[in-house]
Amino acid sequence: MALLPLPDPSPTAALVRSSVLISQGAEAKVYRTTLHTGGGPVLLKYRFSKQYRHATLDATLTRARVAGEARALVRCLRCGVSVPGLRFVDVANGALGIEWVDGKSVRSLLGSGDEGERYREEDEDIAPAEDEDLFVGYKVPKDALMVMVGTEIAKMHLADIIHGDLTTSNMMLRHPSSTMNPLGVHQLVLIDFGLAYTSTLAEDKAVDLYVLERAFASTHPESEPLFSSVLDAYKRKMGKEWPAIGRKLEDVRLRGRKRSMVG
Amino acid sequence: MESFAYPHFSSIAHVALFDRVTNAGEIRARIVRASSLEGDEGDAEREAVSFAFIDARLVTSVLHIQTAITQALLAAAQNTLRTKTVHSEVIWALNPSNNITEALRRYGVTDDSTALFVIRIESLASIDVRSRMSAVVEGTLVPMSALAGLTDWVAVKKYNKLGGDPYIKEIQNDPAHEHHLIDNIVVSFVAMKSVSG
Structure with a gap:
């Protein structure tokens, strides 16, 4: 050789x-x-x-x-x-x-106002929907998309993985016709695990959710109903783990992401 | 046989899938003997069996093989080969543990192998690889798509220690979904072997 x-x-x-x-x-x-x-x-x-x-x-x-x-x-x-x-x-x-991943970021599907996209998208022939309820070529109602987001994050947290940088740019909707999608349905894919770590603490899961809530508020108009559907789906999937995380989320909302006031 | 060029490694990988192989034990004995032969005869024999022979039962997809080739080429280029040749490194890369003997025993050719992937990695200059392969292996050259009927998913799960995973148990009644996921996991295992553990 x-x-x-x-x-x-x-x-x-x-x-x-x-x-x-x-x-x-x-x-x-x-x-x-x-x-x-x-x-x-x-x-x-x-x-x-x-x-x-x-x-x-x-x-x-x-x-x-x-x-x-x-x-x-x-x-x-x-x-x-x-x-x-x-x-x-x-x-x-x-x-x-x-x-x-053959698809589009959730951010571009939701239409993010005038901010530049963090990721340039492929599939230029499929135009992102601006203010329709069904996305062109994707045909997923906004609400169904939010349910997918909440469910996928819950699955990740049930496995004790904290993403560390949950934003709508770090989630993609895989196109059902994609060759790497054998299930033939829309699939929400989480990406960019550069800041991920493992933890069983409700506190860390709550901070992960809080980071996403802030990301929604800063990138998408009328984010509140969107994020509440994410949270509803998350609660359903988390089951008995939810109450502890819910209490922590209230705390985090009051004080911000950092627990310790040092430094 | 299919050939894949890796331009950034200045290398090309020739990959063939043989089914109904009748001389697996003989191939294994030949490789063992070639390693200890001396002189010109030894060099000629080593050249004749200079392939990676991989039992197809433990291979989940062509991507699985391609990923092992990529990581073996990378180790060769960085002088971090854990085994003696780039061909044995491909076999080593497929096995989740660092034990070389175990990798060869499980993923290499064994006496009861009937389907084999035969791989030859070359610099870009081409030689007649197909006839050299056929000179060693007694079996039928089949298209890569035939792998779908050759993979032993139970053995794949066992050797990759995936049998106990709760989620994989959950989807075991949906073979298409299960096989796709296991393939993605074992391909990822091969890719990340240098940083696993």
Whole structure:
């Protein structure tokens, strides 16, 4: 077997160069790529090196975050939470290849006013609905979509996984005709587990919900009825776990996300 | 046989699925013998069996194989191979544990294997891989889609320790859903092996 000559010291760097940039954040750049000829699209999340951090610290943090995100996704998969699977991990270079989700973010489906979208959408031929109750090409009423959001978050919390950054941009509705959707129905997929961790505490689950409530309030007009349908579906799915989380949510609403007043 | 190019690794993977294989025990014995032969004869024999032979019963999809190839190529490029060759690394990548002997015993060719994935990883220059494969394996070359009838889902669940998962038990009466989910989980296991545990 012969593997030489390598054109580039880092194959992952070469992969990144051949990929299409979709979105850039402070932590990572997100690309659409293919891992080999004939392969389907894969989302490549590349945590580029941060010049403002000491190199050793940067490598340690990047490694921990890539590993953490990968573990959270697999934990979700095993518990039946709808998340994309992993396709490629290069922890040394901070690269994570994730199953491509063919669909639109909940944020773009709800129509988010005039703010720029955080994720550029594929499927340009399917226009997002502005103020209709049925989304063009998706045909899911807003209320049904909110029920899906609440149910999926409840499944995640029942598995003791805290997302850490719940926003409507971090949820996608997978198109029923997508080839990676064998069930043939609309599927709500949670994405971006970069800040996820595990916890059994009602407090942490309540903070997760509070972050989403604030995200709704700041991005969507008339968010209150939307978020209350999310919460209703969440309560139904959580069953006897809900009262403790509900009490904590009241506390968190009064004092904000941070429990400790230190620092 | 299908070939997949990995341009960023300057490599190409030739993947063939053989069914009704009659000489699995012989192939295994040949690989073992080739490893200890010396001189030119040894080199020639090692070259003749320089493939990854994988028992198809434990493979859930072509993506499963492709993911193991990607991670093996990455380890080779970064000089972090845990086994001696990129071919054995593909087999190692498929097994959830770090035990090399266990990986070869479970995922490699065994005396009772009847369906085999045969993989050859090459630099981009092409050789006649198909005839070299046929020179080693006595069996019928079948399309990748034939894998659907070959996967042993009970064994896949056992070796990946998924049998006890409450959610997988919950959906066991819906095989299409169950198989799709298990495939996604085991593919993810292969991809994240370097950071698991």
